[in-house]
Amino acid sequence: MLESYPILLSIVTSLLFIVLLLAVLIRNNGWAAILWNEIVLQKITNFIMAQSKEERILNFVLQNAVRGDPQSVLDTIDKYCSQKEWAMNVGDEKGLILDKILEETKPSVLLELGTYCGYSAVRIARLLNPSARFLTIEFNPAFAAIARQMIEFAGVQDKVKILEGPSETIIPQLKKKHEVDTLDFVFLDHWKDRYMPDTILLLDHGLLRKGSVILADNVIVPGAPEFIKYIRNNNRFECTNYPAHVEYMKVKDAMEKAVFVG
Ligand SMILES: C[S@@+](CC[C@H](N)C(=O)[O-])C[C@H]1O[C@@H](n2cnc3c(N)ncnc32)[C@H](O)[C@@H]1O
Numbered sequence: 001m002l003e004s005y006p007i008l009l010s011i012v013t014s015l016l017f018i019v020l021l022l023a024v025l026i027r028n029n030g031w032a033a034i035l036w037n038e039i040v041l042q043k044i045t046n047f048i049m050a051q052s053k054e055e056r057i058l059n060f061v062l063q064n065a066v067r068g069d070p071q072s073v074l075d076t077i078d079k080y081c082s083q084k085e086w087a088m089n090v091g092d093e094k095g096l097i098l099d100k101i102l103e104e105t106k107p108s109v110l111l112e113l114g115t116y117c118g119y120s121a122v123r124i125a126r127l128l129n130p131s132a133r134f135l136t137i138e139f140n141p142a143f144a145a146i147a148r149q150m151i152e153f154a155g156v157q158d159k160v161k162i163l164e165g166p167s168e169t170i171i172p173q174l175k176k177k178h179e180v181d182t183l184d185f186v187f188l189d190h191w192k193d194r195y196m197p198d199t200i201l202l203l204d205h206g207l208l209r210k211g212s213v214i215l216a217d218n219v220i221v222p223g224a225p226e227f228i229k230y231i232r233n234n235n236r237f238e239c240t241n242y243p244a245h246v247e248y249m250k251v252k253d254a255m256e257k258a259v260f261v262g
Contacts (some may be wrong), residue, residue, distance in 0.1 A: 091247030
């Protein structure tokens with residue numbers, strides 16, 4: 001029995017060291033904190049509360065925002081996600097870049113890839129003129145259901161249509177099934193490995209016209225290196241980079257605007 005003490009002691013010391021290392025990492029690194037929250041804490045909270053984070057965000061909005069006031073919905077989501085639980089909305093800082101580009105572009109036909117809880121959909125819809133058409137694609141039915149309620153609460157349900165399914169299936173159907181001719185504005189904010197193939201799909205299906213604007217979020221974190229290389233080396237696009245930070249964090253991120261020049 002006594003002989004096993006040194007082994008036991010080294011196991012306990014190693015475990016303590018690992019826990020300490022993790023604690024330091026989580027405390028000093030925003031991304032480690034997010035991963036810890038998303039992978040461990042959130043699962044425990046969801047289990048205890050029998051509710052997903054997205055349901056908690058929606059409930060916070062229903063209880064604290066003003067019905068029919070999109071800005072109040074955005075402010076309330078930003079408040080929850082900066083103070084209580086981080087979530088992957090475009091957020092207030094990059095949201096201002098999105099607003100500015102929309103105000104400059106004045107698009108009439110818009111597509112968003114990646115609806116999530118509907119934050120950016122509400123953000124975009126509130127700036128559109130009444131005749132604009134705005135489609136947003138989401139493949140997670142639970143997120144689409146939350147977004148539907150968020151959009152309805154914000155009072156912009158007549159300006160946004162959620163299409164449920166994978167972008168790679170829906171993009172080829174846009175012309176025939178959804179009567180889209182060409183798109184004036186595309187917001188890329190779904191999984192980053194789809195940015196490049198979906199841009200190629202948009203081109204192959206004749207959905208971009210001279211002057212169409214593509215705006216891509218998160219080109220640094222998590223990053224979309226394939227897309228960035230493709231779009232910046234393609235003389236059919238003129239690119240501009242907009243430095244910013246990851247939503248609700250101090251970590252550097254950026255958005256990339258690519259204008260299709262034909
Ligand atoms: C970063 S979130 C979108 C955030 C949202 N645009 C906002 O700012 O409020 C990404 C979303 O894209 C969805 N998604 C990822 N890949 C997709 C795909 N290929 N087709 C449709 N939805 C996708 C995910 O389920 C997730 O809800």
